[in-house]
Amino acid sequence: MPLVTKQTAAVSKEVPVVPVIAEPTYKGITVDNSITPRENLLVHIAGSAWIVNYYSQVINANVNTEGQNVTMDPVYQQYTKIHDYEMRVNSPLSYSQDNVTKVSTYTGSATLYPGLKPNRGDMFIADMGDGSAGLFTVISTEKMSYFKDATYKVDYTLVSPVTPDRVADLDNKAVKTVWFKKEQIEQGGTPFLVRDEAESLSRLKSDYKSLIGTYYKEFFNKEFSTLIVPGQSVSVYDHHLVRFCSSLFNSDDAQEIRHTRIFGDELNDNLSVVTPYDAIIKRDKSLLEVANRRMGKL
Structure with missing residues (x-):
């Protein structure tokens, strides 16, 4: 009787390798990373020029977009004041009166140049065409293009005639003051300049x-x-x-x-x-x- 019994080695079964079928890489449309220059958008802006002093709200997580509130502390309502901003009026001021309340309203719409992103509640002061100035507020905004440097259409309504108290409150809440220079858009630069830059540009x-x-x-x-x-x-x-x-x-x-x-x-x-x-x-x-x-x- 042999001392060692020879055993037949067990034949291991080969485990088939399951092929990993990778999802085909999605090949969509080719994205053009080029930027549409602002000067190309500029030539498509129609309407009559309307020069205003625009108060753009400074928006953050703790601030809601709303019109001027003279009783609100300047800490909670701040603006960037833009001197001599040019709006392109699409619909001139139209007058209407509520038959029940007899409240009169003046409304209109305009297009804004690239560089300014308007918000509901922005304010501006403008000549009403009869020798008096009015205080207006933006009631709605619409981006007119998918591009980053797009124009915006805004609808606005007259709040009241301009009063010293209203203007003083807006200026007191202005944390930054700039001047609008449209020719800067045509040259690919920012149209909003601080005082020293605006004065230097005027001299040049x-x-x-x-x-x-x-x-x-x-x-x-x-x-x-x-x-x-x-x-x-x-x-x-x-x-x-x-x-x-x-x-x-x-x-x-x-x-x-x-x-x-x-x-x-x-x-x-x-x-x-x-x-x-x-x-x-x-x-x-x-x-x-x-x-x-x-x-x-x-």
Whole structure:
């Protein structure tokens, strides 16, 4: 009898591996991360301009949106005051009277520029068109676009004629004061500037217009109604410079701009070449590589 009994090794059953079926990755629409510039929205705002002093509520978790309450402590009701804000009126003030209570109401609607997010209860002071100023409150708001920098439509109603007590209460509750500059939107910047910034911008605009006026008075030739190169024995016309100035400046910057003539490109093929002026106007640095940087007598 053998000392050791040989046993047949048990054959382990192979456990089948259950394949993990991964959910296919969802492939949806391609998201464009580009931002729609504010200046593109600006051109679509219709309506008549209405300049107001706007009081935008400072909203936080402990503050509800509501109209001005003169009995409320400034700690619980605060505003950002916006001087000279421009609203675009869609529906002018309309008058109605309740037949039962005989209470009169004035209501209207307007569109606000990108950069200001209105809330129900915001206040503003505006000219009513009859020589008096009225105090209005926003009663509803509507975002007009899905984009982040969108315009808003607001409906508002007249609260009362402006009184010193009402204005003093609003100003006392204003924790920040800014000035509205619409041209900043066109340049991609914030339209709300503090006092020092607003005053600096006003001085720059004044100096800018003065420089343009001086330039045209110095180099504008009344005989040819165009800009002439100075210091020449004969009249010399620089087509590229005149075209550049006409594209860069507005007719309101100087009286002579309205009467400036640009002689046609058909006079000479050299007038249609690319110059550094084109790179500046189009803000395209690559044009400098093909631009003609030197000019001589034709």
